[in-house]
Amino acid sequence: ARYGVQLESGPFQRRTADFLWMMIFGALTLLALSAISFFRSPFLGISLVFMLLYVWSREFPSANINIYGLVTLKAFYLPWAMLGLDVIFGSPIMPDLLGIVAGHLYYFLTVLHPLATGKNFLKTPIWVHKLVMRWRIGAPTAPPAQPDNLGAAFRGRSYRVGGATAYPAQPDRGSGVATTNHVQPDNGSGVAFRGRSYRLGG
Numbered sequence: 001a002r003y004g005v006q007l008e009s010g011p012f013q014r015r016t017a018d019f020l021w022m023m024i025f026g027a028l029t030l031l032a033l034s035a036i037s038f039f040r041s042p043f044l045g046i047s048l049v050f051m052l053l054y055v056w057s058r059e060f061p062s063a064n065i066n067i068y069g070l071v072t073l074k075a076f077y078l079p080w081a082m083l084g085l086d087v088i089f090g091s092p093i094m095p096d097l098l099g100i101v102a103g104h105l106y107y108f109l110t111v112l113h114p115l116a117t118g119k120n121f122l123k124t125p126i127w128v129h130k131l132v133m134r135w136r137i138g139a140p141t142a143p144p145a146q147p148d149n150l151g152a153a154f155r156g157r158s159y160r161v162g163g164a165t166a167y168p169a170q171p172d173r174g175s176g177v178a179t180t181n182h183v184q185p186d187n188g189s190g191v192a193f194r195g196r197s198y199r200l201g202g
Contacts, residue, residue: 018124020128021128022106025122054100062075065081
């Protein structure tokens with residue numbers, strides 16, 4: 001529960017559909033692996049927890065983990081440390097290995113392979129997004145904030161030296177009619193600003 005909450009509030013924040021797809025993919029992968037005689041396991045709950053733990057260890061590899069107050073290690077090695085503890089305590093290691101395999105397969109297809117090739121073969125299906133939206137699972141994604149142009153201190157425009165520049169249509173706040181402004185070309189020396197000249201004393 002602790003590592004799942006950290007994933008939901010961290011890498012999968014406001015990505016409820018992706019988190020749900022990770023769990024679905026992990027469950028299907030574990031079912032497929034358990035059908036192989038070498039990986040056969042009647043109960044896959046521990047394997048699913050280990051898959052979640054493996055993904056968490058890859059998302060937070062530098063976090064410090066303290067095991068029973070005796071050993072402190074990086075989160076990157078936590079799944080293997082838990083596997084070693086199960087070996088010491090005499091628990092079967094096959095469920096742990098199944099979870100590590102499923103977690104690595106998910107992390108490889110969604111993070112490592114897209115980083116190396118730019119192709120993601122394990123995108124979250126559309127039906128998962130629709131399911132999340134239909135049942136309103138998780139926090140809704142907030143729309144992007146729109147900039148407030150009313151209180152802008154300065155609104156600048158670009159100028160083309162030596163040529164005419166047409167500005168985009170600007171609304172007239174009085175009449176509601178959009179107007180287009182034009183800048184007359186400077187046929188002289190190309191000075192950006194031309195004003196009236198005054199002769200002092202004459």
